[in-house]
Amino acid sequence: MSLLPWIPVATLVGALLALVAGARSAAAARVVALLTALFGAVAAGAAAARFAPSNELVTLVDLPWITQLGIRYHLAVDGISLSLVVLTALAATSGVLFSWTVAERVGEFFALYLTLVAGVYGVFLSADAFLFFVFYEIAIVPKYFLVAGWGSTRREYGAMKLVLYSFAGSALVLAGLVWTYGAGGAEGFSFGALTEAASRMSYGENVAAFGLVFFGFATLAGLFPLHTWAPTGHVAAPTAASMLLAGVVMKLGAYGCLRIALPFYPVGFAAWQLVIGWLAVAGIVYAGLVALVQRDFKFVIGYSSVSHMGFVMLGLATGEIEALAGATLQMFSHGVIAGLLFGVVGRMVYEREHTRDLVELEARPMHRRLPGAAAVFVLAGLASMGLPGFSGFPAELKILVGAWNFHPIWAVAAAVGVLVAGAFTLRVMQRAFFGQFGAAGAEPGEGGERLTLPEKLGAGLLLGATILIGLKPDLLLDWIVPALQSPAFHFAATNVVP
Amino acid sequence: MSIDYALLFRVLLPEALLTATALLVIGVDLVWGSGRSRGSRLQMAVGAGLLGVGVAALVIWQDGAQGSVWAGNLRVDLLAVAVRLGVLGLTGLSLLGLTGSRVSDQPAEYVALALLATVGFLQMAVAQNLLLAFLALELASLSLYVLAGYDRSRPESAEAALKYFLQGGVSAALLLFGFSLLYGMTGRIDLTGISMALAAHADGSLSAVAVGMVLAAFGFKAAVAPFHPWAPDVYQGAPPMSAALIASAAKLAGLAFFWRIFWSGLGPLAATAPLTGGAGGGWVPVLAAMCAVSLLLGNLVALAQVSIRRLLAYSAIGHAGALGLGLLSAGEVGPGPLFYYAATYGLATVGTFACLALLDRAGDGDRIEDLAGLRRRSPLLAACLAVFVLSLAGIPPLAGFFGKFVVFAAAFRIDGLSHPAGWVALLAIAMSAVALYYYLILLKQAWIAEDVRVRGPIEVPPAAALGVVLAAGLLIVLGAFPSLLLGRF
Numbered sequence: 001m002s003l004l005p006w007i008p009v010a011t012l013v014g015a016l017l018a019l020v021a022g023a024r025s026a027a028a029a030r031v032v033a034l035l036t037a038l039f040g041a042v043a044a045g046a047a048a049a050r051f052a053p054s055n056e057l058v059t060l061v062d063l064p065w066i067t068q069l070g071i072r073y074h075l076a077v078d079g080i081s082l083s084l085v086v087l088t089a090l091a092a093t094s095g096v097l098f099s100w101t102v103a104e105r106v107g108e109f110f111a112l113y114l115t116l117v118a119g120v121y122g123v124f125l126s127a128d129a130f131l132f133f134v135f136y137e138i139a140i141v142p143k144y145f146l147v148a149g150w151g152s153t154r155r156e157y158g159a160m161k162l163v164l165y166s167f168a169g170s171a172l173v174l175a176g177l178v179w180t181y182g183a184g185g186a187e188g189f190s191f192g193a194l195t196e197a198a199s200r201m202s203y204g205e206n207v208a209a210f211g212l213v214f215f216g217f218a219t220l221a222g223l224f225p226l227h228t229w230a231p232t233g234h235v236a237a238p239t240a241a242s243m244l245l246a247g248v249v250m251k252l253g254a255y256g257c258l259r260i261a262l263p264f265y266p267v268g269f270a271a272w273q274l275v276i277g278w279l280a281v282a283g284i285v286y287a288g289l290v291a292l293v294q295r296d297f298k299f300v301i302g303y304s305s306v307s308h309m310g311f312v313m314l315g316l317a318t319g320e321i322e323a324l325a326g327a328t329l330q331m332f333s334h335g336v337i338a339g340l341l342f343g344v345v346g347r348m349v350y351e352r353e354h355t356r357d358l359v360e361l362e363a364r365p366m367h368r369r370l371p372g373a374a375a376v377f378v379l380a381g382l383a384s385m386g387l388p389g390f391s392g393f394p395a396e397l398k399i400l401v402g403a404w405n406f407h408p409i410w411a412v413a414a415a416v417g418v419l420v421a422g423a424f425t426l427r428v429m430q431r432a433f434f435g436q437f438g439a440a441g442a443e444p445g446e447g448g449e450r451l452t453l454p455e456k457l458g459a460g461l462l463l464g465a466t467i468l469i470g471l472k473p474d475l476l477l478d479w480i481v482p483a484l485q486s487p488a489f490h491f492a493a494t495n496v497v498p
Numbered sequence: 499m500s501i502d503y504a505l506l507f508r509v510l511l512p513e514a515l516l517t518a519t520a521l522l523v524i525g526v527d528l529v530w531g532s533g534r535s536r537g538s539r540l541q542m543a544v545g546a547g548l549l550g551v552g553v554a555a556l557v558i559w560q561d562g563a564q565g566s567v568w569a570g571n572l573r574v575d576l577l578a579v580a581v582r583l584g585v586l587g588l589t590g591l592s593l594l595g596l597t598g599s600r601v602s603d604q605p606a607e608y609v610a611l612a613l614l615a616t617v618g619f620l621q622m623a624v625a626q627n628l629l630l631a632f633l634a635l636e637l638a639s640l641s642l643y644v645l646a647g648y649d650r651s652r653p654e655s656a657e658a659a660l661k662y663f664l665q666g667g668v669s670a671a672l673l674l675f676g677f678s679l680l681y682g683m684t685g686r687i688d689l690t691g692i693s694m695a696l697a698a699h700a701d702g703s704l705s706a707v708a709v710g711m712v713l714a715a716f717g718f719k720a721a722v723a724p725f726h727p728w729a730p731d732v733y734q735g736a737p738p739m740s741a742a743l744i745a746s747a748a749k750l751a752g753l754a755f756f757w758r759i760f761w762s763g764l765g766p767l768a769a770t771a772p773l774t775g776g777a778g779g780g781w782v783p784v785l786a787a788m789c790a791v792s793l794l795l796g797n798l799v800a801l802a803q804v805s806i807r808r809l810l811a812y813s814a815i816g817h818a819g820a821l822g823l824g825l826l827s828a829g830e831v832g833p834g835p836l837f838y839y840a841a842t843y844g845l846a847t848v849g850t851f852a853c854l855a856l857l858d859r860a861g862d863g864d865r866i867e868d869l870a871g872l873r874r875r876s877p878l879l880a881a882c883l884a885v886f887v888l889s890l891a892g893i894p895p896l897a898g899f900f901g902k903f904v905v906f907a908a909a910f911r912i913d914g915l916s917h918p919a920g921w922v923a924l925l926a927i928a929m930s931a932v933a934l935y936y937y938l939i940l941l942k943q944a945w946i947a948e949d950v951r952v953r954g955p956i957e958v959p960p961a962a963a964l965g966v967v968l969a970a971g972l973l974i975v976l977g978a979f980p981s982l983l984l985g986r987f
Binding site for chain 2: 065066067068069130133134137138140141144145148149156160163164167168171174175178179181182183201205
């Protein structure tokens, strides 16, 4: 019936085909990659069109896999995962479009890229913690080769840092989950079995296991102070990879927190809740301030990602349904916007101007040289600032309201973060594109060129998504909120505001 | 007591076949080989060796588990069958890898020795009494000492053999000493009898000495700290496929061997207190401590290596810590996880060494930078090497990941963090993140770094190519469907 369960496998097959095709011709590899990404988009779109929101995971496929340990190949979907699958489809497709100009080892590039995408799809669709973890790790190693092989600025350092942080995070998750499995005497790795096993652990064990799993995932989500890999890694990454890494892969971490850490260990969550909230707030403000003083265009975007992911973590920290819905919406929203911003910096500006230095860009009449890029960036910047009409607005608003209800100081501090985000976005917008605005004799000069068709398509896709959700957030919230009403997310009731 | 000699013959048929093959290889080489090129002599020897290994495997596969044989001196259970098949498979892959190595001047003798070592491994998997066990171990070890020093053109090879021999000799002496103490205490040489006698009555300090001796021998065989120092020199100095055999088949057989000694024989001393004279302890905490030291030392020292093979040796010391953890938890969950880990680890190791043998034959050095440009020089080798190294690093969906996973799950199953195994498992998981660094350094050279020198493509003989592709394929298939192996227990 549905094509949804086939996406991870089909994407892996696409990766292999891209590798084979790439040995013959670069163009063939690109086409294969685009078709594979489009398959994901069509399958996700078809599933979305027919999706009936419910408050439980709807099983897509459930096969016995490693029977000795009760592990099953179990894919399932609910409103939360479907939102993120749609996000992945959008980001993956536009990522391929933005990498149309990759010229070196094209087959290998797209093979790694699609393997990463397959892992991401798999994580969002998994309903077995072991399977979840396998896909999660499949998404880690390709990042190293993508960044080290096709990246820029200190790429080998950035790649290694990025991958070691991700892997160390996943090691924490593995430790926590396997410990829970062993100590709690779980029969398998289904979400239900592990939740039950966690409830059999003592209070101290539960708190410790939650800490391992949550902070393991939070490393990938860029929670302060575990975020330092993100700006370095994303700056070093090639355009499509940074779009995907910041746009989608960071969401794997947040999704892991939401889907696994919180529901499995409600007791541990209650113990850590305040810490998480403060760290999230600190990240929002700190990363925003750091973004404010960057000289490298891409670093501004890198730090802004960390700041925006802080909102997701803040939403999670409250543990209340409205804020969790906001956090999920923010995952989608930031995924689209970060993809767009990285696309503008990496593909539209850097590949044409060969610099990302804001001082150098400021001296060039960029609004005349790259009017298309300027237009896209202005729109994306407005979205990133959280202006009404774009998807960031309803998401951050919901999170702020939730934070206010839980701990008013968080909301106040996060609101300061929103102001800082406005400041650094306007600053970078002015410096990068409008440095010579109104200056006498600002001629475009040599090298300015129009946006190519793939760029327009990719940018259009992402801009359309952020505006659509900004104007009608209920499109996603009608999926997300029922899913959050599942008993799995009822841990909020057990929490008491200290 | 009547002995079913027909059954005994049947059980020992694989060993007999391999011994006959070994003699045949030498004989044919003597008669047919004189005046022929070393290459064709090698091909004959490897062909005959593979045939012998194949037929032996077929016999084992056909007969399956037969329980206790020869008045309980041999035990052919599911583990024995699995280990014997695994050992034969690893030996077969090593022989295939041999076709891609630099040819020594006496290829037939090399193959014959490898087959004799394999006979020892096969016996190690079934021996159920101390005398047979020791004989099997010595047969395997003596063959391996010679194999380690087989390359007479390089002094490193002789050095490796000497170090391996000296430390192996000491550890064999310790093992024998430990065995004789056990015999003295219990009056028995069969493991079941020893176990029963120890359960009834164990002299604390005497059994502590005996267990300590056995632990030291295990540490040597599996390269667990602090009995590991031979490993880096042997890995680096020995001919690649000798090192492969030492690091894979010998380890698999050794783990099965010590699994029997520790759990079937010394099981009563696992948690009781022979080592501390009364309170707490047993060999389990000591082994856990050895594993922890091994994990730390192996993985941290590996970070500083410049030689690929020394790096692999230290990574093997790290892996030995995890394998020891599997041995620890085998009392609780059975030997399935331990076997899965050891077998798939062996596959990845043989594959890696086969790749290194091909590089060595092409005249490349052993430094990590020498891998640079491998992607251009041989895409096949680069791809297979990536599979092996990522499997060693424990990246899903490769078998190395599941091996670690199932061992850790077993370790936590014993009693969560209330048991030392749980803490060692935590340490092992943390160290896997450290290990990823040096594994990625290898792959970075092979896949990303450009070669500063201009070196031609690497020639890969078809048989060697078959070997590495087979090993890589198995790692992928067994990783994606671990039940294929786990379901056998």
